[in-house]
Each structure stands twice: as structure tokens, then as C-alpha cells.
Amino acid sequence: MTAGAVTAGARGIAVEPLTTAAELEALRPEWTRLWHRAGGTPFQSPAWLLPWWRHFGRGEPLVLALRRTAGGELLGVAPFHTWTGDGDRRLLFIGTGNTDHLDALLHPDAAAEGAAAILAELARHRDAWDACDLQQLPARSPLLAAPVPPSLRAATSVQDVCPVLPLPAPPAQLRDVLPRARRRQLATARNRAARLGSVCFEAADERTLPELLEALVRLHGARWAQRDQTGVLADPVTRAFHAEAAAALLALGALRLYALRIDDRIVGVYHGLADRRRAYYYIGGFDPSYEAVSPGALLVAHALEQAARVGAGEFDFLRGREPYKYAWGATDRPSYRRVLRHADQVAAG
Numbered sequence: 254m255t256a257g258a259v260t261a262g263a264r265g266i267a268v269e270p271l272t273t274a275a276e277l278e279a280l281r282p283e284w285t286r287l288w289h290r291a292g293g294t295p296f297q298s299p300a301w302l303l304p305w306w307r308h309f310g311r312g313e314p315l316v317l318a319l320r321r322t323a324g325g326e327l328l329g330v331a332p333f334h335t336w337t338g339d340g341d342r343r344l345l346f347i348g349t350g351n352t353d354h355l356d357a358l359l360h361p362d363a364a365a366e367g368a369a370a371i372l373a374e375l376a377r378h379r380d381a382w383d384a385c386d387l388q389q390l391p392a393r394s395p396l397l398a399a400p401v402p403p404s405l406r407a408a409t410s411v412q413d414v415c416p417v418l419p420l421p422a423p424p425a426q427l428r429d430v431l432p433r434a435r436r437r438q439l440a441t442a443r444n445r446a447a448r449l450g451s452v453c454f455e456a457a458d459e460r461t462l463p464e465l466l467e468a469l470v471r472l473h474g475a476r477w478a479q480r481d482q483t484g485v486l487a488d489p490v491t492r493a494f495h496a497e498a499a500a501a502l503l504a505l506g507a508l509r510l511y512a513l514r515i516d517d518r519i520v521g522v523y524h525g526l527a528d529r530r531r532a533y534y535y536i537g538g539f540d541p542s543y544e545a546v547s548p549g550a551l552l553v554a555h556a557l558e559q560a561a562r563v564g565a566g567e568f569d570f571l572r573g574r575e576p577y578k579y580a581w582g583a584t585d586r587p588s589y590r591r592v593l594r595h596a597d598q599v600a601a602g
Contacts (some may be wrong), residue, residue: 266363266370267323271316277303280318283327285505287334287358295526295533296348297358302332305348308494310334314347315381317374318365319359327368331357335382344375344382346389349484349546353415353533353587354573355389357396368395371375374595376402386591388412389572397589406599416583417531418568420561427561432582439554442547449546450516454555457510462503465512469522473538495524502526511555513539513548521548523556531567532560553581565571 271277277299284299295301306314312335319329332347342538346355359367401407402568421430428436446452457465470486477484485491501565502508509525509532521539525532534556539548557568570578572588 259311265321266328266366267320267325268370268374269318269320269323270374271318272313272481274306274310274314277306277314277332279317280316280327280330284330284358285313286328287327288505290407291358291360292529293358294356294528294531295502295505295507296352296354296355297330297356298502298505298507300505300507301352301498302347304494304497305352306334307497308490309350310347311520315344316347317371319363319370321363321532328363329357329359329371331371333385342381342383344385346387349386349388351491353389353413353535354391355387355395356391359395363379364395365399366398371396372399372405372593373402376404379404379595383594383598387593390589390591392587392589394589397591401593402598405593406596407591407593408592409589411587413572413588414574414585415572415588416570416574417586418581418583420557420559420565422561422564422566427558430582432580435550435580435582438547439550442551446546446548446551449515449543450551453514453517454513454552455512456559457499457503457508457512459503461512462499462510463496465510465519465522466499468512468519469524469536469538471538472519472522472540473536475541476538479541484538486538499524509559511552511559513552513555515546520546521552523532523549523552525556527560527563527565530565531569532536532556532565533569533571535571546561549577553579557581 281299288298315333317331320327333344334347336343336345348355348547357371421427457547461531470492473484473486499508507525507526509538512519513521520543524536525534562569570583
């Protein structure tokens with residue numbers, strides 16, 4: 254694709270391919286405004302995706318900016334990049350790998366036509382890729398329902414599940430949605446923590462963000478060291494990514510980074526994200542010497558309470574069937590994978 258070459262997409266949508274980091278950074282203010290209007294997940298925001306590209310991206314990005322007319326209001330962003338392995342050029346979303354929800358960001362008034370325009374644009378530039386691998390799509394994604402151009406073939410399958418807990422309104426009823434066994438465990442943990450000293454939950458702000466991130470890395474590593482493993486935050490590139498993304502998400506109002514202190518000592522850290530509809534638990538860590546007070550469970554309970562208080566309707570534990578998620582009463586919600594290939598290559602294969 255040629256950078257800056259605007260084409261008339263499906264139903265009059267103008268599509269502009271952006272292929273440099275400078276172009277993506279220049280798009281950030283519009284992209285952020287669209288994110289607010291469209292009600293996207295934090296994983297679709299430039300606060301998450303631009304740091305991801307800087308720290309994990311390889312080659313050139315391929316981001317499609319959708320507008321009603323060339324130079325008009327931004328209606329959509331489809332952030333791709335090309336990954337090459339074993340001779341196969343695979344078009345992936347920026348964020349693929351350590352991002353649990355992926356999708357194009359589309360204005361609700363242009364979702365269906367925007368998704369159609371994206372697939373039509375990809376079909377017109379068949380020389381740029383061999384397979385377009387759309388991973389971790391939610392069931393509501395317009396890209397799952399968009400018509401496939403005649404020159405392409407699509408295969409769709411369930412890829413993962415994300416256990417999700419519905420949150421009550423009003424939030425005072427939160428205890429009523431939790432399983433009895435979990436409520437008993439929380440009561441015991443709170444009593445044990447109180448006997449050790451003063452218990453305090455702290456939310457990161459600009460001043461405390463570096464301290465809480467450092468504690469997250471340390472406590473996450475300590476927890477995994479018990480299993481003779483290092484954990485994902487041992488990687489310096491991953492740490493640098495999260496430090497940059499956390500600062501940007503905090504400014505966006507989408508970061509939920511909580512510390513649990515007992516007598517001013519940080520014994521656990523919860524790293525989550527949030528948008529206007531739901532909260533997401535991304536990663537955490539706690540001091541193994543405080544395991545008896547279940548700091549991880551106390552932090553999740555605090556995050557649930559805070560999410561319910563601000564009117565979130567769901568708490569998403571993200572990918573994976575770890576047993577602790579179901580102990581909170583969460584139930585599986587699937588995410589999907591849609592792989593597009595060129596029709597003539599499918600026929601030849």
C-alpha cells in the first residue's frame with residue numbers, strides 16, 4: 254500500500270493507509286477523540302497501541318484511517334502490521350500477542366460500512382499480504398459480520414474465552430453476585446489483614462505511578478519465583494512498554510492500578526484497565542510472605558467495588574480459564590479469529 258494514497262472505499266468511505274510511526278503519532282489526537290466517541294476498549298486506544306508499536310513493532314505499520322471524505326472527520330482506525338515467518342506474510346492487528354481484545358475502532362454510525370470498507374481495501378492490495386489474521390475479535394465486532402469481497406475467502410473460529418462477571422446496579426448489591434465461598438474467603442482475608450496492621454488501598458496517580466509500577470514488577474516476579482519461573486514482567490522490553498502505556502492510560506482515565514498497603518508496606522498490586530462499560534483485570538502481583546491474607550483476592554474485590562461504584566456493567570478477567578476467575582462467579586465469553594486468504598491461493602492449495 255502507498256502511504257497517503259486515499260481510496261474511495263465501500264459506500265463512499267475514504268480510506269487512507271498510514272505506514273510510518275510519525276503518521277500514527279500525528280493521528281493520536283483524532284484517534285483519541287474517536288476512541289471516546291466510539292466507546293472503544295482501552296486496548297483499541299492509541300494510549301495502548303502506540304506504545305505497543307514502539308516497543309514490539311517490527312517493519313512498517315499499516316494503519317487504515319477511515320473518513321467520510323478525504324480530510325474529513327475520522328470515522329475509523331484499523332491498525333495492522335505485517336509479520337513475516339516461514340515465507341508467509343501475515344497481516345496482524347497491532348497489539349497481537351499480549352493484547353486480549355483486538356478490533357478496528359469504528360464510529361457507531363459507520364460501523365457496518367466501515368468494516369466493509371476495511372475488507373475491500375485489504376482485497377485491493379493483495380500484494381501486501383498472504384493471510385490477514387484477525388485475532389481476539391469480540392462477538393460484536395463488525396469485522397466478523399462484514400461481507401467478504403469475492404476475491405477473498407474467510408474462515409472463522411472461536412479462539413479463546415474471557416471469563417466475565419456481570420456487575421450489579423446499585424453497587425451495594427455487589428456481595429449478592431459473588432459466590433458464598435468467595436464471600437467467606439474475603440471476610441477471613443480482611444480479618445487477617447486487619448490483625449496485621451492498618452489496611453489501605455491506593456490508586457496510582459501521576460506522583461505515585463512509578464512507585465506502584467516498580468512494586469508490581471517486584472511482586473509479580475516474587476510470586477513467579479516460587480514456581481521457579483520469571484513471569485512476563487522480567488522482560489525489560491515488556492516493562493518499558495507497560496511503563497509508557499500506563500502513563501498514557503492514566504492520562505486517558507483508563508488505568509486502574511491499585512496497591513494494597515499493610516502498615517504502609519505494599520503487599521500487592523493490581524494492574525487493570527477500564528472503559529465506560531467494563532473493567533478489565535490485566536496482571537497482578539503480591540508478596541508471598543503475605544499469602545495468608547490473600548492480597549490478590551482483596552485487590553480484585555477492591556477493583557470490583559470501584560468498578561461497580563462508577564457504573565461499570567461487567568468485570569472482564571481477560572483470556573484464560575484459570576480457576577480463580579470462576580471462583581468469583583465469572584462465566585466464559587468467547588473471542589473469535591477470522592482469517593482471510595486470497596481466493597485463488599485457496600483454490601490452488
